[in-house]
Amino acid sequence: MAAKSDFSAGEWHLILSSPMLAGMAVSLADPSGLWGMMQEAMASGRALLDAKDDPAAGALVKALVADIETSEGRTAAKDALKAELSGKSPVEIKQKAIATLADVAAILEAKAPQEAGSFKSWLYHIAQKVAEAGAEGGFLGFGGVKVSDAEKATLAEIATALKVAAV
Numbered sequence: 001m002a003a004k005s006d007f008s009a010g011e012w013h014l015i016l017s018s019p020m021l022a023g024m025a026v027s028l029a030d031p032s033g034l035w036g037m038m039q040e041a042m043a044s045g046r047a048l049l050d051a052k053d054d055p056a057a058g059a060l061v062k063a064l065v066a067d068i069e070t071s072e073g074r075t076a077a078k079d080a081l082k083a084e085l086s087g088k089s090p091v092e093i094k095q096k097a098i099a100t101l102a103d104v105a106a107i108l109e110a111k112a113p114q115e116a117g118s119f120k121s122w123l124y125h126i127a128q129k130v131a132e133a134g135a136e137g138g139f140l141g142f143g144g145v146k147v148s149d150a151e152k153a154t155l156a157e158i159a160t161a162l163k164v165a166a167v
Contacts, residue, residue, distance in 0.1 A: 001059045002112030004067065011107050013080035015060075016067060018104045019048060020081060022123045022158060023130040025097040028090045029154035032134050043133035047126040060108075060115045061122055094154070102161035109163075120162040127158045128167060 004012055023044035032040070051057045052065045067073035084100055085093045101123065108116035131151040147155075159166035 002063075002115045003059070004063050006111050007107065011111070012067075013076050014100060014104050014107065016064060016073060016077045017080040017084070018101060018123055019044065019064070019068075019126050020077060021084075021097040021100055021104075022127040023047075025094050025101070025158060026127045026130045026151055026154050028094040028097075029131075030148040030150040031090070039134040040130045043129045044126055047122075047129050051122065057122070058115045058118045060112055060119050098154075098157050098161050101158060105162045117164075120164050124155075124159055124162055124164045124167075127155055131155055 007015065023040065027040045048065055048068060051061050052069075057065075068077060084096055088096060104123075105116070105120055108119055112119070131147045131154075156166050
């Protein structure tokens with residue numbers, strides 16, 4: 001069973017920011033306005049809350065959620081995101097988010113191989129929930145498609161980065 005203490009501070013900060021990066025990459029694939037952005041952000045947050053109460057969630061997912069619940073954890077995640085993404089364009093942020101998810105996958109495979117698969121699948125699930133959160137191409141959430149082609153392509157990129165099967 002992996003724990004926060006199995007990782008260096010830098011590695012843990014990347015892992016801590018990974019749920020936000022998964023959601024952010026999808027949101028940036030096809031920005032859907034203020035309402036869509038709010039729905040997507042709520043989907044990402046809801047995935048964290050769901051993991052907290054999910055008896056099937058792995059110990060590493062639970063440790064991440066517990067850390068995010070603290071002000072120190074939120075600050076560390078926010079600071080990690082700023083360090084990775086500051087000064088970049090939306091396209092660059094999306095690319096960097098996906099590259100960082102690949103780095104997280106490699107860290108997990110090296111240091112927590114028994115939990116890597118479930119954690120990476122959980123990250124992909126977050127990205128998928130964000131993609132499904134708002135309709136693209138509609139008006140005020142009506143009409144349009146649930147997951148745009150750009151979001152589908154980004155989900156495929158995330159699946160490749162995490163080495164999980166795209167759904």
